[in-house]
Amino acid sequence: MFKKIKRDINVNANITSVIVLCIYRFGNYVYCKFTFPIIKHFLLACYKMLDLLIIKFICNAEIPAKCEIQEGLSLGHGANGLIIHPGAKIGRNVVIYHQVTIGINPGELGKSTKAPVIGDNVFIGAGAKIIGDVSVGNNSIIGANTVIVRDIPPNSTVVGSPARIIEKIK
Numbered sequence: 001m002f003k004k005i006k007r008d009i010n011v012n013a014n015i016t017s018v019i020v021l022c023i024y025r026f027g028n029y030v031y032c033k034f035t036f037p038i039i040k041h042f043l044l045a046c047y048k049m050l051d052l053l054i055i056k057f058i059c060n061a062e063i064p065a066k067c068e069i070q071e072g073l074s075l076g077h078g079a080n081g082l083i084i085h086p087g088a089k090i091g092r093n094v095v096i097y098h099q100v101t102i103g104i105n106p107g108e109l110g111k112s113t114k115a116p117v118i119g120d121n122v123f124i125g126a127g128a129k130i131i132g133d134v135s136v137g138n139n140s141i142i143g144a145n146t147v148i149v150r151d152i153p154p155n156s157t158v159v160g161s162p163a164r165i166i167e168k169i170k
Contacts, residue, residue, distance in 0.1 A: 116148075
């Protein structure tokens, strides 16, 4: 946990981003790795209070402790408006700007609950939406306000709504 927090601090210049990621890392550790039941309930209560006050009310974001976020996440403009589904998986060294949604397809609520999988070294521009059972390949760039509803291969630059690949880096 502390190794990931140290890496998060190194890649985020914004104090809001650092605080939000520290709260997420704390909650993720308690949810996934902590085993002592009585202490775990107390720590979860502390996490939920911090999550509600800071992440939800101040940053207007949802970053659940159950989602998987690897080290090196950079939140370009803090976590302002960032929504992540609890089942989402985000790789190493990902950059996410404000107003991004990473969630399930609302039309599939009864059918599939699989959330997106984001690879390593991905840049996600402001306002992008990554929705449904999709994967974004490593080293990809997702432009601002792009809507992703199907898989994106590695080393791609994607823009538009619906998303289209404009460049494939070799």
